[in-house]
Amino acid sequence: MQTHKAKRVVITIEKIMLSRLTDAIEKADVSGYSILPVFGGSGRSGPWTREDNIGRGDGMVQVICIIKPERLDTLLDSAFEVVDRHIGVVTISDCEVLRAERF
Amino acid sequence: MDVFSLAAETLVTPIVLSFVLGLFAALVRSDLSIPEAVAKGMSLYLLFAIGFKGGVSLADHGIDLTLGLTLLTGIILSAAIPLIAYVILRALSGLSALDAAAVAGHYGSISIVTFVAASSVLESRGIPYDGYMVAVAAAMEAPAILSALWLVTRSKGGGKMEPGLWREIMLNGSIVLLIGAFLIGMITGEEGLKEIAPLVIAPFKGVLCLFLLDMGIIAGRGLRKGRGVLDAGALAFGIIMPLLGSLLGLGAAVLLGLPLGSALLLMVLSASASYIAVPAAMRVALPEANPSIYLTLSLGVTFPFNLVIGIPLYLALASAVIGG
Numbered sequence A: 001m002q003t004h005k006a007k008r009v010v011i012t013i014e015k016i017m018l019s020r021l022t023d024a025i026e027k028a029d030v031s032g033y034s035i036l037p038v039f040g041g042s043g044r045s046g047p048w049t050r051e052d053n054i055g056r057g058d059g060m061v062q063v064i065c066i067i068k069p070e071r072l073d074t075l076l077d078s079a080f081e082v083v084d085r086h087i088g089v090v091t092i093s094d095c096e097v098l099r100a101e102r103f
Numbered sequence B: 001m002d003v004f005s006l007a008a009e010t011l012v013t014p015i016v017l018s019f020v021l022g023l024f025a026a027l028v029r030s031d032l033s034i035p036e037a038v039a040k041g042m043s044l045y046l047l048f049a050i051g052f053k054g055g056v057s058l059a060d061h062g063i064d065l066t067l068g069l070t071l072l073t074g075i076i077l078s079a080a081i082p083l084i085a086y087v088i089l090r091a092l093s094g095l096s097a098l099d100a101a102a103v104a105g106h107y108g109s110i111s112i113v114t115f116v117a118a119s120s121v122l123e124s125r126g127i128p129y130d131g132y133m134v135a136v137a138a139a140m141e142a143p144a145i146l147s148a149l150w151l152v153t154r155s156k157g158g159g160k161m162e163p164g165l166w167r168e169i170m171l172n173g174s175i176v177l178l179i180g181a182f183l184i185g186m187i188t189g190e191e192g193l194k195e196i197a198p199l200v201i202a203p204f205k206g207v208l209c210l211f212l213l214d215m216g217i218i219a220g221r222g223l224r225k226g227r228g229v230l231d232a233g234a235l236a237f238g239i240i241m242p243l244l245g246s247l248l249g250l251g252a253a254v255l256l257g258l259p260l261g262s263a264l265l266l267m268v269l270s271a272s273a274s275y276i277a278v279p280a281a282m283r284v285a286l287p288e289a290n291p292s293i294y295l296t297l298s299l300g301v302t303f304p305f306n307l308v309i310g311i312p313l314y315l316a317l318a319s320a321v322i323g324g
Helices: A015-027 A069-083 B003-011 B014-027 B036-061 B066-091 B097-108 B113-126 B132-139 B143-155 B163-170 B173-200 B205-225 B232-256 B260-269 B277-285 B291-322
Strands: A004-014 A032-040 A042-043 A046-049 A060-067 A090-099
Touching: A004 A015, A004 A069, A004 B163, A015 A060, A015 A069, A015 B066, A015 B232, A042 B014, A042 B143, A042 B260, A046 B205, A060 A069, A060 A090, A060 B205, A069 A090, B003 B014, B003 B291, B014 B113, B014 B205, B014 B260, B014 B291, B036 B132, B036 B173, B036 B205, B066 B097, B066 B232, B066 B260, B097 B143, B097 B232, B097 B277, B097 B291, B113 B205, B113 B291, B132 B173, B143 B277, B163 B277, B205 B291, B232 B260, B260 B291, B277 B291
Parallel strands: none
Antiparallel strands: A004 A060, A004 A090, A032 A060, A042 A046
16 A cells, blocks of 8 residues: 655653643644543653642643654644653654645 | 640641642652542532522622722732742841742632631631621732732742733633632622532532542641652741741731631631632743742641641631620
8 A cells, every 4th residue: 555654753741731842842833633632641750640639730641643754844833843842752653655646 | 716726626637638638648758649620520519509508609799999998908918928938038048039939929818618617616616707808818829929020020030920920810710710619699688598508518528528638648748749849947947938828817816806717718818829810820921930849838838737727726716806
């Protein structure tokens, strides 16, 4: 089957920053993304779980975008303005998609 | 009123003992937990009930000048307490200016759960309080955040209040529900209360117990994780600041001529520290500040202190000064 090269960008960020990040992603003309809850993990501040949270600002979420390689820099520039000062992780990996016209 | 007998009476209540149970469970690493959605549901219920009852009480007593002055005083206290807290924290602990400012912001703002627990103590003892104190609680949430950001800007820059953040603070779900329920209670009055009394009155204390059980678990986990984050000076601040805040609240209450119940609530609002609204604002505006420090202090140290020791102590103090 014919596949097409794409980039998969995963941004793990604090929940409180989510709307700011998705606004930035949309500003970069990326209209497709998925948001996943993060149940817990461990970082510089030690382990944490969602059960320890009491506020709307607590916890982390993951935003996943799959885009054409030529749009990667625009997306990263826009997203970086939001995530620059905040905790979180941005990863970029190669992937393949079946329907290139959708990305 | 004897502070020790009052403390003993207040300690042996289902509300405080539920909190202690949660604290104990977390500290011994039990897997006891309240599902996230249940905890969220209980917090919505408590906010609605306390807001509604406050509105009904205001409808009964009417709006007067004291209400406006108390609201204004609450706003001033919320803005001023962080400045005092910052100076004390810098003197007592080795925290950086940024962390000290972030912590200070939490102490100017309020803990609505502590407020609810204090109003529950007043109701148990048959001490009346003004319904508009709910509105004072809501008004005291945000000014402290501005003071904290001003402290950071003054010391090194970096704190900024973006327009979106301002909207999020003023219109966060808790504030909208609390004020909305308050207005509904004010509009519908006693008749409205009669219609929904089985929901907002009968189960209130039972739900508060379960909610405080959850808060105890979260506070205990925070204390466990935050061990080593706070130095002795910061820990001392977590006890000294609520005491000082309560005295400021008492002074203001005396100047305003508030009755005993309302005076206690103003003391509790001034003594309590935020662990929901302000941490969220700090994560956006001051992401470099360490959340382990301000959350451990406000939720792990000051909240249990206020709940177990503070409320009876403040009530005894207010009774001695104001009478009643």
